[in-house]
Amino acid sequence: MKHPYHIVSLSPDGKTMYAAAARQVDRICLETGECKSTVVEESATRTTTKTGDKPAAAKRTKYLPTSVSHVRSLQLSKGGKYLLATTDETKSLVLLDPTTLEVIKKVQYPKRPSAVATDKEDLNIVLGDKFGDVYGESVEDLLKVEGELKDEPVLGHVSMLTALELGYDSKDRPYVISADRDEHIRISRFPASHVIEQFCFGHQQFVSSLLINDLDASILFSAGGDDEIFVWDWLNGKQLQKLSLREHVESYLNEAHIYVDKKGVATTHKEITVSSLQQIKDTPYLLVNVESTNAIIVLKIVDNKLEVASVFATEAHVISFSVAGNLLVTSEVGSEGVKAYTITDGVVTKSDKEIPFGSCEYEDDSELISLFSTKSLRKRGEF
Known part of the structure; x- marks a missing residue:
């Protein structure tokens, strides 16, 4: 069986789609259908352990299933020079050539990466990990690293880093915008990131998505485990709206x-988890997906506030989506391919465009990675 794409990402011109299926990365030319593939993560091995208090000869062997090795994130750098993949088991950042998928550099980090961002010139990369540390490195220095990165982090949170952005003020000075599992959004100067410029307080649950307004770089959108999308004047830490x-x-x-x-009893309340928040470049439209649903919500920016323009039902639950121009592509549950949709003035319609699909195969469900994992960031009380 073909493994579904758990990540899809369009190039800004909408002519190329990058996608990840377990350990494999595909590059698909949407004009010719040509597909290139590479494997960027090592295969996990299954380990065994002995259990019980009986004598050694009588002990039972219990197999402990390991999490399936996979690509955790996949995105083009802001300048388009690199395709960036972060990996699970090897705790690595992989820089790929966007055209050939050739591995330019693979750098191992001390802890598992959880978020990554680049500056607009592709000169610097910031990466956050599951322990809350953020590393800021020039690409030039990263290319010289052999094995594991030894540098110290430039800033730290007390919980897992969940999202990163690099923003700029009116004088083009860079800032790291970092979010974590503890509902915090922190604004730090870059590269002097020990200087905290501001906090954006208001979330009650984890933050999994950060997005700087393409039309006004002083505006930040954030979302995660709350019911709302938040709008911020991020440099001043001021909340402008929550929709x-x-x-x-x-x-x-x-x-x-x-x-x-806490007692394991199901309630009538249903929780919302935003899995992705994206903007159609150079337009006032944002697209949102709530995890484990088949709904794409289109939002419109009006005077730095958000309004719901439309809600579109896809054929099945959306695993991942990406948008470029008027093209929206989705990877959906139960589909051995990628669906294409057209967006016109905030309205989504089904497209006849056919998207080729890669060849990553799996034999049984033990090789299928978790397709809806954002909700696992939600904290639960102790029993």
Whole structure:
């Protein structure tokens, strides 16, 4: 069986799609259908352990399934010079040539990467990990690293880093915008990131998505485990708006969203988790997907506030989506391919465009990675 793409990412011109299926990265030319593939992560091995208090000869062998090795993130650098992949088991950042998929450099980090961003010139890369550390390196220095990175982090959070952006003020000075599992958004100078410029407080749950307004770089959008999309004047730490999604997605929520309380009892409340927040470049339109639903919500920016323009139902639950111009592509549950849609003035319609699909195969469900993992960032109380 073909492994579904758990990440899809379009080039800015919409002519190329990059995608990840487990350990494999594909590059698909949407004009010719040509597909190139490379494997960027090592295969995990299954380990065994002995259990029980019986004598050694009588002990039972229990197999502990390891998490399937996979590409954790895949994105083009802002300048388009590199395709960036982060890996799971090897805790690495992989720089790929966007045209050939040739590995330019693979750098291992001390802890597993959880978020990555680049500056607009592709000269610097910032990377956050599951322990809350953020590393800031020039690409020139990264290309010289052999084996594991030994440098010290430039800043740290007390919980897992979940999202990163590099923003700029009116004088073109760079800042690291970092978010974590503890609902915090922090604004730090770069590269002197020990200087905290501001915090953006307001989230009650984890933050998994950060997005700087393409039309006004002083505006930041954020989302995650809350019902709302937040709008910020990020340099001043000022919340401008929070727009609730619940009334627009309530009918799309299902048993996967049911909240289970501390005693393990299912309640009637259904939780919302935003899995992705993207903007159509040079337009006032944002696209949002709530994890484990088949809803694409289109938002419109009006005077630095958000309005719901439309809600579109895809054929199946969306695993990943990407947008470029008027083209929207989605990887959906139960589909051995990628679906294409057209966006016109905030309205989504089904497209006849056919998207080729890669050849990553799996034999049984033990080789299938988790397709809906953002909700696992939500903290639960102790029993």
